[in-house]
Amino acid sequence: MAKAYDVQGIERKWQRRWLENGDYEVDRDDPRPHCYVLCMYPYPSGPAHQGHVRNYTFGDLMVRYRTMKGYAVLSPIGFDSFGLPAENAAIATGVHPRVFTEQRIDELRESLVSLGAVYDWRREVRSHDPAYMRWNQVIFKRLFDAGLAYRGTASVNWCPGCKTVLANEQVLSDGTCERSGDQVAKRSLEQWFFRITAYAEELLADLEALEWPERVKVMQKNWIGRSVGAEVDLPVEGRPGIAIRVFTTRPDTLFGMTYAVLAPEHPMVKELTAPECRSEVEALVERSRKLSEIERTSSGGGLAKRGAFTGSRVVNPVTGKPVPLYIADYVLMSYGTGAIMAVPAEDERDWEFAQLHGLPIVRTVEVPESFDGGAWTGDGLKINSEWLDGLSIQEAIERAIAWLEGHEVGRRAVKYRLRDWLVSRQRYWGCPIPVVYCESCGIVTVPDEQLPVLAPDDVQLLPTGESPLASHDGFVNTTCPKCSQRARRETDTMDTFVDSSWYFLRFCDPWSDNKPFDMDAVKQWMPVDQYIGGIEHAILHLMYARFFTKALADVGFVPEGMREPFSRLFTQGMIRLGGTKMSKSKGNLVAPSAYFDTVGADALRLYHLFVGPPAEDVDWSEQTGELIEGCSRFLDRVWRLALSDDGGSPAESSRAANLSDRAGLQQDPVSTAPQRSATEQLRRAVHRAVAKVSEDFDRWSYNTAVAACMELANAIPRWRRAGASIEVVDEAIDTLILLLAPMTPHLAAEVWERRHGQGAAVHREKWPVFDPQLLVEDRVTMVVQVNGKVRDRVEVDASTSEEEAVRYALGSPKVQDALGHAAPTRVVARPPNLVNLVIARD
RNA sequence: GCCCGGAUGGCGUAAUUGGUAAACGCGGUGGACUCAAAAUCCAUUGCUCGAAAGGGCGUGCGGGUUCGAGUCCCGCUCCGGGCACCA
Numbered sequence: 035m036a037k038a039y040d041v042q043g044i045e046r047k048w049q050r051r052w053l054e055n056g057d058y059e060v061d062r063d064d065p066r067p068h069c070y071v072l073c074m075y076p077y078p079s080g081p082a083h084q085g086h087v088r089n090y091t092f093g094d095l096m097v098r099y100r101t102m103k104g105y106a107v108l109s110p111i112g113f114d115s116f117g118l119p120a121e122n123a124a125i126a127t128g129v130h131p132r133v134f135t136e137q138r139i140d141e142l143r144e145s146l147v148s149l150g151a152v153y154d155w156r157r158e159v160r161s162h163d164p165a166y167m168r169w170n171q172v173i174f175k176r177l178f179d180a181g182l183a184y185r186g187t188a189s190v191n192w193c194p195g196c197k198t199v200l201a202n203e204q205v206l207s208d209g210t211c212e213r214s215g216d217q218v219a220k221r222s223l224e225q226w227f228f229r230i231t232a233y234a235e236e237l238l239a240d241l242e243a244l245e246w247p248e249r250v251k252v253m254q255k256n257w258i259g260r261s262v263g264a265e266v267d268l269p270v271e272g273r274p275g276i277a278i279r280v281f282t283t284r285p286d287t288l289f290g291m292t293y294a295v296l297a298p299e300h301p302m303v304k305e306l307t308a309p310e311c312r313s314e315v316e317a318l319v320e321r322s323r324k325l326s327e328i329e330r331t332s333s334g335g336g337l338a339k340r341g342a343f344t345g346s347r348v349v350n351p352v353t354g355k356p357v358p359l360y361i362a363d364y365v366l367m368s369y370g371t372g373a374i375m376a377v378p379a380e381d382e383r384d385w386e387f388a389q390l391h392g393l394p395i396v397r398t399v400e401v402p403e404s405f406d407g408g409a410w411t412g413d414g415l416k417i418n419s420e421w422l423d424g425l426s427i428q429e430a431i432e433r434a435i436a437w438l439e440g441h442e443v444g445r446r447a448v449k450y451r452l453r454d455w456l457v458s459r460q461r462y463w464g465c466p467i468p469v470v471y472c473e474s475c476g477i478v479t480v481p482d483e484q485l486p487v488l489a490p491d492d493v494q495l496l497p498t499g500e501s502p503l504a505s506h507d508g509f510v511n512t513t514c515p516k517c518s519q520r521a522r523r524e525t526d527t528m529d530t531f532v533d534s535s536w537y538f539l540r541f542c543d544p545w546s547d548n549k550p551f552d553m554d555a556v557k558q559w560m561p562v563d564q565y566i567g568g569i570e571h572a573i574l575h576l577m578y579a580r581f582f583t584k585a586l587a588d589v590g591f592v593p594e595g596m597r598e599p600f601s602r603l604f605t606q607g608m609i610r611l612g613g614t615k616m617s618k619s620k621g622n623l624v625a626p627s628a629y630f631d632t633v634g635a636d637a638l639r640l641y642h643l644f645v646g647p648p649a650e651d652v653d654w655s656e657q658t659g660e661l662i663e664g665c666s667r668f669l670d671r672v673w674r675l676a677l678s679d680d681g682g683s684p685a686e687s688s689r690a691a692n693l694s695d696r697a698g699l700q701q702d703p704v705s706t707a708p709q710r711s712a713t714e715q716l717r718r719a720v721h722r723a724v725a726k727v728s729e730d731f732d733r734w735s736y737n738t739a740v741a742a743c744m745e746l747a748n749a750i751p752r753w754r755r756a757g758a759s760i761e762v763v764d765e766a767i768d769t770l771i772l773l774l775a776p777m778t779p780h781l782a783a784e785v786w787e788r789r790h791g792q793g794a795a796v797h798r799e800k801w802p803v804f805d806p807q808l809l810v811e812d813r814v815t816m817v818v819q820v821n822g823k824v825r826d827r828v829e830v831d832a833s834t835s836e837e838e839a840v841r842y843a844l845g846s847p848k849v850q851d852a853l854g855h856a857a858p859t860r861v862v863a864r865p866p867n868l869v870n871l872v873i874a875r876d
Numbered sequence: 877g878c879c880c881g882g883a884u885g886g887c888g889u890a891a892u893u894g895g896u897a898a899a900c901g902c903g904g905u906g907g908a909c910u911c912a913a914a915a916u917c918c919a920u921u922g923c924u925c926g927a928a929a930g931g932g933c934g935u936g937c938g939g940g941u942u943c944g945a946g947u948c949c950c951g952c953u954c955c956g957g958g959c960a961c962c963a
Contacts, residue, residue: 038915249880253958256879261962282963295963362961369962376963382877383961451962572958610956644901646889650882651956657887660902667916668901674916729892738890741900748900817896822944824896862943868895872943 038670041634045780049147057797058097058152062558064106070559071096072538072600074567074575075112075159078138079119082145084609084642084654085568087626091639092606092648092736093566094151098776099731102801108559109152110541112159113139116530121463124495131463132491135162148630149639150779157544161465161533166540168486169550170533171468175479176589178469182229185477188456189299189368192221199223199460219324222299225458226467226526230581234258234450236597237580246603247649250572257573259451264435266375266444268294268348270306271356278302278348278359281370281449285438286430287377288352289419290398292388295341295360295374297367298322306359308345315361318342322363341387350375351443352420352434362387370449378409385409399427455578457529460501462493464527472514472521481515489527501525534575535582538562538599539592550591557593565600568608576603604734607651629662636778637666643736643777669781672747672774676767676785713762716753717808719746720766724804727773740777746770772802818843819870820852832866839865 052058060068073093076086097109120131120138127134139160146153159166177183191200195214199221211218230237238258241251263283270276278294296303298319307315318340341362348359364383365374378388379397385408388395399414416422421437422430438444458467466487468480480487490509493502503509503525514521536550543555567575583599586592629638641662645652723746730739747770754763768789775782775796786796811832816839818826826846830839840863843849853873860872 249958252880256959259959259962263963280963284963364961364963366962371963374963381963383963386961449962451959569957644888653888655888657902661888664902670916733892735892737888738900741890744900815896819895819944822942827896860943862895864895868944870895870943 037633037666038673039784041636041780042631044784045148045150045630045635048780048783049150051783052150052152052797053147053155057795058101058107058109059154059156060106060108062555066104066106068108068558069100069105069564070108070562071100071564072108072110072541072562072566074565074571075114075534075537076142077114077117077119078135078142080138081141082149082626084626086142086145087149087638088606088609088642088648088652089566089568090146090149090151091642092604094149094639094779095643095731095736095776096564096566097152098779098797099801102772102775102797102799104800108541109154110157110159110544111146111151111153111155112157112537112541113142113161114530114534114537115139115160115162116464116527116533118461118463121461121495124463128495130491131495132162135463145626148627148635150635152779157541159537159540159544161530161537162463164486164488165547166533166537167465167488169540170465170528170536171480171485171487172482173536173550173586173591174468174528174532175482176591177228177585178479180585180589182232182585182589183457184227184229185224186227186454187222188225188227189220190223190225190456191218192223193218199225199458221323225456226528228455228457228581228585230455230578231450231452233581233584234260234452235448236584237452237577240580240598244598244603245601247605250569250576250603250605253572254577257452257577260448261450262446262448263431264438264444265371265447266351266438268351268375270359271347271349273306273346276302276305278373279371280373280375281447282375282377284377284380284427284431285434285444286416286419286422286425286427287380287398288350288375288434289422290377290379290396291350291357291375292378292394292396293358293360293376293391294348295362295365295376295387296344297365297372298361298363299367300361300372303344303361306344306346311343311345314342315344318361318363341391343391351438351441358393360387360391368453369451380409380411382409382411398422455529455531455581457532458526459529460504460525461527462489462495462502464530465533466503467524467526467528469524470512470514470521471524472517472519474519475514475516475521478514478516478521484515487523501527503527531574531578535578536586538565538579539583539586553591553593556596560592560596561598562600563602565603567603567605569605570608572605576600604648606648607646610651610653633662633666634669634780636669636781637662640665640669640740640778644740646737648734648736668744668747669778672770673781673785675747675750676771677788712753712756712758715756716749716758716762716766718811719749719753720762720769721804721808723773724769724802725806725809728801728804731776736777739773743770743773743777746773769802771796772799775799814866816842816866817868818846818849819868820849820858821872822870823852825849825852830866834865836863836865839863839869843869843871 071093073089082090093109097107100107115135120135123129123134124131161167161170174183193200193211193214193216195211195216200211200218210216238255238260241254244251261283263281264285265279265281266285266288267277267279270278278296280294296306303315303319341360344359344361346359347356349356364387365372376384376387376393377398378384378393378395380399385395387393389408396418397410398416398419399410400417401410401414402412413427416425416427416430419430422433425433435444435446439446466489468485468487470478470480472478489503490506493506495502510523510525512521512523513519539551539556539560542559543551546552579599583592584597587594587596626638629635641658644665645661723742726742727739730736730742746766750763750766750770771782771785771789775786779797782796786799787794813829814832816828816830816834817824818828826843826848828842828846830842834842840861849871853871856873858871859874862870862872
């Protein structure tokens with residue numbers, strides 16, 4: 035397809051110029067108001083894919099738009115350069131992960147530049163850069179000193195084939211290892227954790243004030259999973275001083291507790307198991323240990339609700355009666371207290387379990403007459419509960435808690451689903467945890483001046499699944515920084531989510547070499563005004579980054595009071611590659627570079643902006659190629675409209691005819707009435723477009739902003755043909771270019787320079803303003819309905835009164851026909867838009 | 877199972893406070909330019925009845941509120957996403 039202009043030449047020219055001019059490099063002392071726009075930094079996987087294009091186009095639009103609005107916009111970029119793919123590639127090909135990664139970074143950076151996205155490249159951050167790793171490790175140490183990083187035992191995913199711990203994402207839904215295919219088991223191992231649960235309440239409460247998509251907030255809320263209830267201590271019968279602590283959200287149901295259950299991993303299991311029950315209990319403990327959590331929890335139904343009687347009994351504190359104590363794999367050690375009081379009448383799992391084991395069921399809530407099911411979890415009045423009878427559930431909960439506290443056998447309690455963040459990874463390509471194990475001193479952190487701890491290059495990356503660092507003697511064997519005795523280095527590296535939990539802070543001051551970042555710089559730029567990224571990070575990354583911001587404030591790196599990193603979040607939709615019928619040859623897998631080389635980056639950007647609402651998913655389909663062509667055609671039309679004398683309409687006129695047209699206008703400065711009208715109409719169209727595009731930019735409605743620009747581009751030749759003045763036509767074209775500048779920056783820059791001469795730069799221009807008065811139409815089309823159906827349209831004055839409107843409406847012959855020339859029984863007048871005449875039909 | 881989100885022409889979609897459904901684009905059809913094609917431009921394009929004028933129908937389905945519903949309420953269906961023995 036022949037382009038109207040040299041797309042590649044122009045795009046390269048401006049990409050180079052933006053870099054050289056440093057237009058988007060901002061410093062702290064910039065007098066303009068500050069603004070921080072950030073796209074989630076990418077994992078460098080090679081040349082950009084369409085998801086990147088979408089993300090960075092949205093971000094770039096915002097950066098350029100805010101800049102034109104007069105802000106000093108901080109627009110940094112970097113690379114999330116630690117991670118598994120590089121290590122796996124290294125295992126497969128023998129190329130060192132650093133070499134592999136840096137090649138991928140170069141390719142991705144090249145793509146971003148080709149897209150026309152502008153950044154303050156001086157601030158580029160890479161997670162694997164020793165200068166970044168050093169501060170990562172310093173932060174780890176500060177968290178450790180503050181008690182926010184600790185070593186603990188965790189039940190983790192263990193792959194017997196790979197002999198390593200797996201992240202949850204590496205375990206397939208059938209409970210097997212994604213790499214070896216082995217059945218993954220649970221194993222108790224010593225691992226490093228961050229105490230994110232210490233912030234559970236704050237992470238939940240602070241969500242409220244964030245301008246984030248509601249669904250992301252809901253996901254985080256559910257993830258944190260706050261539940262309010264009570265802890266109850268159940269004394270073990272015949273074992274003075276020993277009690278099982280359980281957590282319940284329904285202390286009102288205490289009278290219905292007919293048994294209690296321990297998680298198989300509960301520390302008291304051994305002690306409370308009677309000899310005659312031992313073999314059955316141990317078999318169950320063994321069985322549940324072998325199963326992955328996924329297997330243990332996903333099968334559902336009665337089979338999985340297997341339990342075993344321990345032989346012990348616990349005493350129900352409100353009735354004083356003993357009830358049997360079981361273990362069952364549906365009770366999880368990692369939630370609550372790892373033990374529950376079971377109330378089969380009001381809990382579905384307990385009901386099922388009780389049925390299976392022949393345990394008694396006592397209803398404590400009145401069930402509706404029509405209900406003939408099992409457990410009743412709905413509302414109702416308390417029954418069979420002595421001093422709670424007749425109360426509502428809510429009242430009874432309060433009363434029960436008061437009773438428990440009064441008798442010192444329980445207390446109000448809040449539990450969270452959120453677990454502490456396991457950060458240990460048995461991997462090479464990550465940031466080493468800066469810790470040494472000394473036989474006499476125990477856990478010792480590496481002194482700051484010895485940081486960063488770097489992994490050696492000469493490791494054997496073999497597909498054993500074991501941490502390559504563990505078998506590197508030179509790395510493992512070290513001396514204790516405290517006592518200088520022989521010591522062993524920690525060989526685990528940090529989860530890469532650690533790197534991405536504070537990079538946005540480093541961006542404020544990536545030059546600091548005596549601290550992670552300067553606090554004043556953070557104060558000036560943070561929080562991020564607009565964060566943009568994929569919905570897939572709704573929980574993990576965004577939760578971790580929030581936690582880090584709070585924790586870093588508490589350990590003194592981040593200004594006090596800065597508790598949230600991202601004030602406003604936008605999550606873009608994903609690109610879907612349709613159903614199975616998609617074929618590789620149909621172009622759905624075509625890399626962005628294929629478009630850069632043909633229609634150009636601007637056309638591809640425009641497509642991503644135009645195809646639909648930014649927040650919604652996009653199907654990359656057979657039609658996509660044609661839509662991109664359409665965007666490319668529109669840009670050609672703009673080019674001709676702005677730069678050729680005939681306005682891109684060969685059929686309309688020759689060059690000569692056009693010139694005489696202009697000459698005619700100049701000879702007659704006092705325009706004739708229709709000409710003035712066309713001029714006026716065009717001017718209004720321009721102001722409407724400015725208003726619409728500005729508003730749409732602010733409300734993330736880029737697809738309609740593009741439509742508004744297309745409308746303006748269509749209007750210009752029409753009104754020019756109708757005789758609009760040359761000045762207003764020129765102004766209209768210039769305005770169109772300004773509006774397009776954030777969306778299709780290369781074309782806008784080139785056209786602007788050609789129209790305004792060397793040195794003119796559209797992106798340094800002010801964003802156009804509109805005159806609200808010009809948005810108000812003086813003549814509007816009024817709809818006349820009869821019984822709610824449109825029967826006629828009348829053009830009226832915008833100031834038309836109700837009486838006039840009704841008179842016009844009744845004056846229409848079509849309306850009279852529809853009325854059957856009878857008088858309406860009811861008239862609803864909403865001038866100047868609508869009149870509805872209602873006539874009773876019999 | 878629970879919690880979110882969605883469903884509008886042949887297709888992507890628009891309709892911001894209940895007030896002209898389909899803006900903008902893709903595709904289609906007809907035409908202009910051309911020796912011809914491409915490119916470009918113009919016109920047309922929800923479905924349906926009708927020669928036309930004009931009429932009827934139309935926002936996943938069934939009800940409701942209203943002078944008036946894509947928009948609000950109740951009850952469903954289907955699709956997408958999140959969580960999923962969390963006590």
